[in-house]
Amino acid sequence: MSAARPPLAVTGIGLVTPAGAGAGPTWQGVLDARATAAPDPALTGLPVGISCRVPGFDARALIGGRDSWRLDRATHFALVAAREAVADAGLSPADWDGARVAVVLGSAAGGVGSYERATERFGAKGPSGVSALALPAFLPNMAAGQLAIDLGVTGPVLHTATACASGAAAVHTAALLLHAGACDIALAGGTDAMVTPVCVAAFARMRALSRNPDPSRASRPFDAGRDGFVLGEGAGFTVLERRADAVDRRAPVRALLVGVGTAADAHHPVAPHPRARGLEAAVRNALAEAGAGPDDVDHVNAHGTGTRLNDSAEAGLIERLFARRPPSVTSAKGVLGHTMGAAGAVEAALTVLTLQHQTVPGTAGFAVPDRDTARIDVVHGRPRRQRLRLALSISAGFGGHNTALAFVPAGPRRP
Structure with a gap:
């Protein structure tokens, strides 16, 4: 394998998900393959009344009293996950040159919860019922801006909005900034808190949400009985650096990002291309940058929403593209639900952990494939120990946005 660009070191990760606040609880929750979906009292009376909430999240304790009430829930998640990622990387904002640090944050809906509350008050x-803090709470870019303030970052601070691929697009954009020399450290991630009445009602009207009466079997990626996703929330971050810089400061390198790719379907506002044309192009672009081919891929962390159209198109792509050497496949959404703009970043971090532990988590909710998903190797039940040399994390979003990220282990198992 000969990469077209030098690999980037993943030196830190941070997660806040329905499996728990922190990378450790999230990884264990995904390994346990137990769905987090549960009845949600805030959704009483709506067509769908279940969600995947972050459990026991106390913004006042984790962030501070003032910020716990003036910032949106999505920003709360971002702050906690980003701080964990920075600490995990062995970095301190007190010591770095903020002008050489970048923040790239993806979100599908920004502070939509704050927007809904402001609309109710209006x-x-x-007009007098609308708070002066409403705009700073719900504008899409403000979570990235608040991270910059919190961490003392004065380099590039950007927001990506490519629906459910937003978090993955943030990682892609951060990689481009590092390769361009625009920064030395990039904090890349995604956040969303879209478990709100309007969002649930809208997704339910689109028939995108599962209506399974058993929450433990509502999110069923690639399963024959799948009938939609379960709406979730959370945030995920990675810290990226040039490998030489990470080695110089003796940083803990979790994995290497060796290729990124993005492409559009140009097909339909909300439905994926039936042959996953844009996703295939994104994967091929990422592999080309990694100097790899389909036969080099050992594992795919799939988008795997549990909707009929997405899973069929994605499974068809995996079957077709990796026909000679099928990779193992998993989807974290069986456990975590669909965390929307955070999903791509959360799943990128989980892919890094999969490589580190050489262990593929099972796909919760998957039991029986249908004819569209039967010919891919969906890991389910117990986690699978596997020799992993190259893993892909792939993401797709409304509007036909697709992003693929290629990772390899940091240690001697790297190709």
């Missing part, structure tokens, strides 16, 4: 009380 309807009830008129």
